[in-house]
Amino acid sequence: MNGIIFIAIIATVLLLVFLIGKSNEKTERERFIKQIKNEFGKAPSKRLKSSGKGLWGYHLKHRNDYFVDDITFSDLSLSDVFDRINYCESDAGEEYLYYLIRNPKTGLSDETGEFEEHVSDFITDEDLRLKYKQIFHSIGKNFKYSIYEYLDFLDKYDRESNFVHFLLLALMGVSLIIMCAWNFTFGFLLLLCTFAYNIVSYFRIKAQIDPYISTFAYVCRLLRMAKKVSDEGDERFKKENDELLISCKNMEGFIKGSWVLMSPSKMNGSGNPIDVLMDYVRMLTHIDIIKFNKMFDSLKKEIASVDKMISIMGRIDAELSVSYFRASLQNGYSIPDLTENGSRKFAMEDGYHPLIDVPVKNTILSDRGILITGSNASGKSTFLKTCAINAILSQSINTALASKYAAPFYRVYSSMALRDDLRGGDSYYMVEIKSLKRILDAKDGKAPVLCFIDEVLRGTNTVERISASAKILEYFAESDVYCIAATHDVELSQLLKECFDIYHFEGIMKGDDVEFDYLLKEGPATTRNAINLLKVIGYDEKIVTDAENMAKRFEESGIWSL
Secondary structure: OHHHHHHHHHHHHHHHHHHHHHHHHHHHHHHHHHHHHHHOOOOOOHHHOOOOOOOOHHHHHHOOOOOOOHHHHHHOOHHHHHHHHOOOOOHHHHHHHHHHHHOOOOOOOHHHHHHHHHHHHHHHOHHHHHHHHHHHHHHOOOOOOOHHHHHHHHHHOOOOOOHHHHHHHHHHHHHHHHHHHOOHHHHHHHHHHHHHHHHHHHHHHHHHHHHHHHHHHHHHHHHHHHHHHHHHOOHHHHHHHHHHHHHHHHOHHHHOOHHHOOOHHHHHOOOOOOHHHHHHHHHHHOHHHHHHHHHHHHHHHOHHHHHHHHHHHHHHHHHHHHHHHHHHOOOOOEOOEEEOOOOOOEEEEEEOOOOOOOOOOEEEEEOOEEEEEOOOOOOHHHHHHHHHHHHHHHHHOOOEOOOEEEEEOOEEEEEOOOOOEOOOOEOHHHHHHHHHHHHHHHHHOOOOEEEEEEOOOOOOOHHHHHHHHHHHHHHHHHOOEEEEEEEOOOHHHHHOOOOEEEEEOOEEEEOOEEEEOOOOEEOOOOOOHHHHHHHHOOOOHHHHHHHHHHHHHHHHHOOOOO
């Protein structure tokens, strides 16, 4: 009777734990739905910020012949731009979004049309948006490194045979038979010895396979959610559903019985106290290690299926992220007009930088290179980055931060925020000319080059800087390179006026300060605020006056004299 009462109490406790767990899951789901509703139309919240670790895994495995190189990625602060675009809920989504930005398209593709259709569907259909948000949230962001780095670890692990584990299970069975049919004490001692050996060896083996279990858990969640997407049968994702179904079937052997290795909490991200009991069972019997070895063999055979799932699920999560990004753009956006017709015409109307909350919008229209002059802090560098980022986002996520963007497909390069390479022993000038050389070497590709250069050859003396800069920029103009460059050397405006359109930014002295409107204007700069600023901060008036007169004499005669 007491035994029945005890069993009833245990059953009641387990039922209560189960019901509480279900209630908590429902509460958490409702809270998350409310949260993602509120996030639509706003900048990404802190919970969505990527750790930055492992983002490049998918990119390294799938990068195209042309991709945004490290110098350009750093010059344009594209890691910060990525954070602004990133609303992804899964590691797969983040890696795919990063891949898109690092690999702008260089030609027309059917994928662009599909991408645009999906993004538009997510923007207009809230139910679809919320449903997929929950699916990708269930996959989650759990890795410190890329999933591809973990998959590569599979080749480094020399797994043990299951023979010893099966032998120990058989020994346990024999121990129970001896306890019941022959000698309880001997059988019990044999069972304890088997348990003791399993416990001691368990932690040694578990330490070796733990990194792989994290990978397996992620693949299981990815597989379960891929199956859910496929089962939804939404016609808008028919192609993706069909491909996911094939991968899911290929992976049936991997996920079947995976609960033996991993508690549901590891597979779906939720918590369940009952899993503690199963952990002890695993420890005593090694059934999870046996299952691990079988899953290990299965996964190694189906790496291609995992990659296909990551590609499809990552792409949908990235598309969902872009829909959130577009909805958050209070300053507007447009769908770019990209062509392959050989035109060099670059047109951007009301373009702005994504990281400036209250931007000054600028318009540019040109079919040849652009040279921009102006003083420091007038807006030259920001304008260069605005044009470059718009080109990359237009060719990657089909989104222009402008009322209009029309241009050819470009391969985008920059040479802007350079610094001395102390480790490599290169001076600033050497770093500069190497950076420019890589752009010259890139010009023979399939798509034309669009390059951005800030302060051409600032690392050398005036005479050599102007002569070398003029010839490099002239070479760009005569070849298949569309160059937008900024400089302080007003002489270049005169030297290059036949092959570059000349623009400038300027500030106006008001009292003891300079005010900038950050608006692009035609022609070369006409003010010398650098000298005026000497007076503002208290330099001797004679220095300021003499400097102004010296500059005027040079403009009139072309000769420097004190």
